[in-house]
Amino acid sequence: MAQDVLNALTLGSLYLLFALGMSLAWGTIGILNFAHGSILMFSAFSAYLVVREVALSMPVLLLIGAAVGAVLSLLVQVLAFEPIQRRAKDHRQAELQILVGGIGIAIIPLAIAQHITSSVPFGYSGGTFRVDTYDLGFVRISNVQIVTLVAAFGLAAAIGWWLKAARPGLALRGIGVDPEVSSLMGVDRRRLALLTMAVAGALAGLAGVLLTYYLGSIAPETGDAFLLKAFAAIILGGVGSIAGVVLGAVILAGIETFVLVTTSGTWAPAIAFGVIFLMLLVRPNGLLGRQEVRRT
Amino acid sequence: MNQWYLSHEILIQGTFISLLLALSIQVPLRAGVFSFAGIGSYAIGAYTAAILTIREQVAPVVAIGAGVLIAAAAGYLLALLVARLSGLYLGMATIAFSLFLGVLATNGGDLTGGATGLFGALSTLTTAHVITITVLVLVALAASERGSFGRRVDAVREDPQLAVSMGIDVNRVRRRVFVISGALGACAGGMNTLLRTTVSPETVGFHLVVTALTMIIVGGALSWAGAAIGAVIFTWLPSVLQFVGEWQLLVYGIVVAIAAVYVPNGLLGLLQEGWRRLRRRGRRLPAGGASVAAAPVAEDPEEKLAALGGPTAEARS
C-alpha cells in the first residue's frame, strides 16, 4: 500500500514535470504549445548526444537539457507563435493557428530524432550517474526517484512563488487576467512572452532529462505520449493555477495507479480522456482555477 | 488515362473520404464551434459499417447509413452535454470523447475485434458511389454557405451575443452543426472501412485529428472549398514527397508549420486574394486569370470563387 502511494506520487511527479511548462505558457500568455512534448524529447536527446561522447554528471546534463529546451522554445515563439499572434484577425483564429502550428513544428524534432536513432530508445548509461535502490522495509525507493520527486514538487513551488512574488511573475499573471489593461499599465508583453516561453522550454528540458534518468531510457515518441496526460492534469487542476496542476497531476496518477493495481489495466488509457471530458462538463475551470483566468 | 486512374484509385477514394472527414471539423468551425467530435463519429461510422457488413452482410448503404444515424444521434447528445463549453476547452473535450471511443474499441471483445480490429468487410461500394455522395454533400454545404442560413451561421461565429439579439437561436445552430458533423464523420469512416475492408483501433486514433485539422487550416477554414484544397494536398503530398526519401516526415512537418504560421487564411484565402487583384486589374490585362484559379475541384472557377468570396471575405474585412 505504501509502495502504491509512493508509485502514484512518482508517476504524478512525472506528469507534473511535463505539465508545468505547458501550464505556465497556457495560463499566462495563452499559448497552448503542442510542440512541448517534442521540445522535451529533443532536449533529452541533445543531452544524450553529448553524454554519448563525454561521461558527464547529472547536474551538467540537466543544464544542457534546460538550455536546449529554452532555446528551442524561444525559436518556436519567435518564428511561429509571434507572427501568428501579430497577423491573426482575432483571438480565436490565433488560438487555432497556434494549435496547428505547434502540431506541425512538433513533427520536425521528432523526425530528426527518429532518423538518427531509428526509433531505438536512448538513455544516459554513458554518464557518471548510477541508480541505487534503498529498501526501507515498507517501501523501496531509488535515488533517481527521490531526485524526480524533489525536482517536480520543488520546481512547482518555485514557479508558484515566482508568479506570486516576483515582478515579472506578477506582470505575467496580469496578462493572464487582462492583456489590454496590463499593457496600459506598462507591461512589455513581448518581452514577458519571450521570458515565459524560455522558462517553459527550460522546464521541458529539465523534465526530459529527469524523465530519461528515471525511466532509464526514452524513445523519440515518448514526448507525445505524455502530452494528453499533461493536458488532463492541467484541465483537472485548472488552467492558470500552479497548485492546480500539482493537484491535477497527483490525482490523475493516483486514479491510474489505482486502476492498474485493482484491474487488469486494459482500461487505463481511458482514464485521462475520461478525466478531461468529465471535468470539463462538471467544472470547466478545474479544481483550483478561477473564473476570470479562464481563456476561451 | 485509364491506367493512371486505376493505379491511383485508392488516392482518389482517399481524397474524397478525407474531404468528408475534414468537413466534419470544418462545418462546426464555420459556426465558431471548435469540435473534434467528427473524429469520434468517424470511428462510430467505421465500426458500425464493419460490424454490420461482416455479421449481417447488409448492403453498403444500410451499413453506412446506420453509422451515420448513430453518429448523428451521438452528436446531438454530445451537443447537449458540452453546451457550456467553447474554444479550446470544447476542442479538448471532444478530442477526449473521440479518443475514448478508440479505447472502447480496444476493449470491445469479439464485437470490435479488440486490438486486432475487424477485417473482411467486403462490400459492393465503389469509387463512383463515394464521389457521388461527396458531391451531393458538397452541393448541400455550398448551398448552406449562402442565403439566410449561411448568414445566420456566420453571425453565430462572428458575434454570438449579437446573433442572439438578432433572434438567432445560437444553441440550436450549435446542435445542428454537431449533428451534421457527426453524420459527415460517420459517412467518411463507414466508406473508408468498406473500401479498405478493415478497421482497427490504431486507424481511428489521434492522427486523424492532426490530418483533418491540417487539411482545414492549410486549405482555408471558412469554406468547403478550403477543406477540398486541403484534402487534395495532404492526400497526395506523401506520394509527391517520395523523392525526398527518408526526410519525408520532416518536410511534411515544415509544410504544416509554415502554412499555419504564414498563410493564416489558408490557400483558399490566397486564391481569393489573387483573384480579387486580378479582377481589379482584369480590365487592363484580359484573360490572364485562368491559371490562378486552378483550384483542384473547380467546375467554373470564376463563379465558384466569386461565390466563396461572399461570406468569407466580407466577414473578414
Add this chain to the structure above:
Amino acid sequence: MNSGSRIGRRKALGSAGALLLAVGLAACSSPSDSSSGSGSGGSGGGGEGLPDTVTLMAINGLTGPVAFAGTNAQKGYDLAVEQVEADGLLGDTTIEIEYKDSAASAQEAASFASQAITDQKYTAILGPSASAQSTAISPLVDQAGIPTVYVQSGSEGVVTGDYTFRLTPPAASYFDIAGDYVEAQGVKTASVLFNSGNPTLVQLGQDSVPALAEDHGFEVVSTAGVEATQQDFTTPTSQIAGDDPDAAFLMVQGPQYPVAITQLRQAGYDGVLVGMSAAGAGNLSSAGEDAAGFVWPTNFTADQEGESSQAFVDAYREKYGEDPNNYAAEAYDAVWFIARGLAEADSADRTALQEGLAAVAADGFSGAQGDITFDGNDARVPGVLVQWDGSREVPLSTDGS
C-alpha cells in the same frame, strides 16, 4: 538468347535436386543448394521463360515510427537480390526492387499496392511490416491476383488468400521453446505483463503464456495490461515484485523493454525474465547490464546455428559491416522465396509465380531463419532462444545452458 542454355541448366539442376531430395531437405544448406533442391520436381515446362528483369515493388515504412523495421528489411532485400544474381538461380535474369515509403499510413500502402496491381511491370509485391497496412493491402492483392510476400505483420487478416504469403512466423508459433527453459529453471509461478494495444502482444500475453503454463507445469498468478504507449512501468513492476513469482513474462513493444526491465529490477524483482522477439534488434542496449539474463524466443539471431543462417550472417557482415537483425533476415528470406518461386514457375507471370510460390512453400526451404516450412502460406521456423548478456544477444539452448 540464353533461354535454351538456362533450360538445360535447369534440367541438370533438377536431377541434382531430385538426388538431394532423396537425401532429405534438411541436408540442404547454402541457399543455392537448397534452391536447386526445392526448385525441382520437373515442373519447369509450361512457363514462357523469364524476362531479363523481374521487377518487384517493396512497400514499407521507411520513415516514421516503423522505419526501423523498414530500413533493415531494405538491407535484407538488397543483399538477397545480389546473391540471387550471383547464384545464377534465375540465369541471366535479374531482380529489381522499387522501394515505396508508406510511412505510417495504411492508405498510402494500399495506394502503392494498387499502382503495382495496375502496372504489369510489377510481378510481385514485398509487403509492409505494419499489420494495419498489410490488412489494407491483402484484399486488393488477393482479388487482383498479384503475389504479395509480407514480413512482420503478425496480425490476423494478413494472410487471407492464395496470393498472400508471410515470411515472418507468428511469435506465438515458436513461443513454446521458452517452455523448456522456464521448466529447467524450476519455475512454478509466473506473472504476465502485456501491451493491450498490440494484437500480437495481447495474444501472447492472454493465450500463449497460459498455454505454456499448462504444458510446463507452472501457474500464472497475475496478468496485467499496459497502454500501447505506456512510458512508466513503476506500478505494474512493483506489483510483480510484490507477487514475487518465479518468472515474469514481459510482452511489450521494443522501446518499452529497456524501461520495463530496468524498473522491474529496481523494484527488487530478481526472478526469471522472458520476453518476445521485439526485445531484439538493439532495443536492450540502453538497459545494458540491468537486462542481463533476459531471455526471449525469436525467429532469428545473428549467432544462431545452421549453415544457411551463418551463410547469410557472413554475407551480411561483409556487405554492411554490422550484425543482421531479424527484420533483415526475414526480408532476405522473402526475396529468396520469390526467387525460388520464379525459378519454379520459370515465368514472370503473376499467376504462374503464385503457383511457383505455393510449390516452394509446400516443400519449404533453408534460409536466414533456418529451416523454413509453411503452414499454408504462412512461414514457420523452429525458432531460437536468446539471452541478453549485458551487451549483446547470444543463443541459448532450451535447458538454459
